[in-house]
Amino acid sequence: MNRQAELPDLWTDQANAQKILKQRESLHHSIQRIQNLEASLNNSLDILELAEQEGELDLVKEAEDTLNVLVHQAQRLQLETLLSGEADNNDCFIEINAGAGGTEAQDWAQILARMYSRWAETRKYKLEILDENSGEEAGVKSITFKVMGHQAYGWLKTESGVHRLVRISPFDANARRHTSFASVWVYPVIDQSIEVEVEEKDLRIDTYRASGAGGQHVNKTESAIRITHNPTGIVVQCQNDRSQHRNRAQAMDMLKARLYELELRKREEKLNAQTASKTDIGWGHQIRSYVLQPYQMVKDNRTGIERGNAHGVLDGDIDIFLEAALAQRIGDKEG
Secondary structure (H helix, E strand, O other): OHHHHOOOOHHHOHHHHHHHHHHHHHHHHHHHHHHHHHHHHHHHHHHHHHHHHHOOHHHHHHHHHHHHHHHHHHHHHHHHHOOOOOOOOOOEEEEEEEOOOOHHHHHHHHHHHHHHHHHHHHOOOEEEEEEEEEOOOOOEEEEEEEEEOOOHHHHHHHHOEEEEEEEEOOOOOOOOEEEEEEEEEEEEOOOOOOOOOOOHHHEEEEEEOOEOHHHOEOOOOOOEEEEEEOOOOEEEEEOOOOOHHHHHHHHHHHHHHHHHHHHHHHHOHHHHOOOOOOOOOOOOOEEEEEEOOOOOEEEEOOOOOEEOOHHHHHOOOOHHHHHHHHHHHHHHHHO
C-alpha cells in the first residue's frame, strides 16, 4: 500500500489516488491501535507478575481488571478488522423520524438523537446537525445529522430500523404508560471516488423557511431545501446554513448518499435483511425495545441481547448492541 501511495504517477487518476490514500490511512489507524493494545498487554502482564511475586493483592486485582478491559478491546478490534464493507470506513448520516403519537413520539425521537450524540462523543467522533424539525410541544418530528469519524458507518449501519419506547408519560397528567415509536435511518457519506448519477428531470426541489427550536425562524428567506427523488420516493432536506446554495449542495450530497446506500442494500439484501424503502413506524417492524416502566430493560429483537440499565443505554452506552448486531451480520455472511 505504501509503495502504491509513493508512485510518481499516483495522481494521474485522482479518484484512485484518493481511494489508495484512504485505505492506507485506515490500515495505519488499525495497526497503531493493535500496537498500542500489545504494549498495554505486555505492561499489564509485567505488573501482574511483579505484584504476585511481592504479594501485592490490590495491585494484582488492578492488573487483572486492566487485562479484562484489554480482552474486550481486543475483541472489539477483531470485529473492526471485519468491517470490510464498501463504505464501512466512511462517515455517515443518521436520520430519525418520530412515529405516530404526537408529542410522545417526538420526545422519543429527540431522546434517540441524544443517545447517538452521546455515543459519538465517547468515541471522539464529530457531529453536525443538518436538519431539525421541532416538535409541537417537545422533542423533534425529525432530525438529520452527520457523524464524522473512523468507521462511523460500519459501526452504525445496523441501527437502521424502528425503535420502541415504553414508559410512564411525562406529558400525561394521569401518569399512564405509553408506547412510542421512532425510525432510525443510517446511510454512508460518499466520497469523490464514488460516482452516483442523478438526473435533474428526476428531481423535485422545494424551498421553505428554515425554522429553529420552538418554531423560531433562522432567517426570513426561504433558504431551506427539500429534494424529492421521484423514481425512488427518497426525500432529503437541509436547513443548517443561511445560504440556500450551500443547503442545496448538502442536500444533493445526502441524496446521493441515500441512493448509494440503496444500491448497497440491493446488493446485500439477503445479508442486511432490510427493505429497500422505509416501513410503517409501528408494531411488527422493531429492531429494539426500550422499557423504562414498570421495569428497566433494553432488548434487541435481532440478537436477543438485553441490558437492565436502560438509562445508561439511552446515555450512549450502546456498544454491546452494535457489536452483537455486527457479529451476527458477519456470521450470516460467512454462513
